[in-house]
């Protein structure tokens with residue numbers, strides 16, 4: 001055995017690092033405070049209907065990173081799934097992300113791709129040269145009408161803030177298309193694991209060199225037992241919130257059971273501000289290869305994350321960033337611990353990015369072990 005490492009958190013970050021190091025001959029102990037692996041992408045079958053539930057909200061795997069795609073498919077079969085989100089506004093249904101169907105039905109036109117690009121150029125606010133805020137990004141690229149209908153209300157519900165207070169990076173996640181492609185993601189590969197995310201993470205962790213300790217809160221004092229620690233919990237909790245709590249949004253799900261087909265699609269966004277939920281996910285539609293007579297829906301509500309809540313989305317506004325920078329300083333002074341993943345680096349990361357970064361972390365660790373260099377507290381600059 002080459003050494004003993006500890007991994008805190010059994011989500012994708014922790015699992016991939018654990019597996020890479022176990023494959024390289026290290027003994028790895030993985031801790032998670034929850035009763036299951038897979039973090040927030042945990043999925044489980046509803047005992048009554050057998051529908052696979054995305055317990056912490058919808059997770060659709062997509063990536064253009066071939067290494068990630070080839071890796072993940074070693075642990076489960078990926079079933080074809082394309083996320084085609086609909087948006088409900090008033091009593092009308094539109095296609096998302098904003099594409100030619102959305103533009104034509106919203107404005108009552110029949111524009112060609114070229115005409116739509118010209119039209120959007122005219123309605124977009126060209127005086128905004130470098131959009132800094134979410135609102136500026138929207139006004140620049142889709143104009144005021146589409147912004148107010150599709151983004152303003154939804155974003156206020158999702159983030160609890162006006163879009164003029166949020167960074168443009170949040171909206172940059174969504175493309176605007178001048179064709180009828182309504183695939184929500186622009187990634188080369190997309191799918192859902194046939195047996196669910198908890199199965200796949202369980203498989204990644206299924207290695208003779210890996211021990212898993214669930215229902216275990218990792219305490220600072222336990223770190224001395226390990227040659228190195230990879231920490232994917234929230235960075236502020238590692239430092240006992242010495243500088244206060246970092247801002248997160250959490251989600252509440254209002255669960256309903258119905259017969260038949262409730263909404264005819266996996267995800268429908270509710271963009272109107274007066275509707276209390278942001279979106280409704282109908283879980284059986286994430287597994288179109290299965291057939292179920294009943295259905296389970298989650299109405300998703302977003303709110304400020306409190307001390308007892310599950311953190312989902314890092315807010316990362318200017319003041320959060322300053323507070324986070326102080327935690328980064330504390331983290332950089334630590335020895336033998338590397339902060340990883342969404343919570344360890346306080347960034348809004350998709351699953352595939354988390355996996356790609358976990359490869360980098362493991363690779364760097366193995367390189368440092370070989371060269372005798374010190375493993376840094378962060379492998380990716382968390383303040384970038």
Ligand code: UDP
Nearest residue numbers: 087150151152154155158170171173269271
């Ligand atoms: N968004 C919006 N209206 C929509 C969908 C998204 O205003 O119908 C905004 C919202 O601020 C959201 C961001 O775009 O947080 C990114 O959307 P995405 O669907 O990527 O969010 P996620 O699925 O990660 O919650």
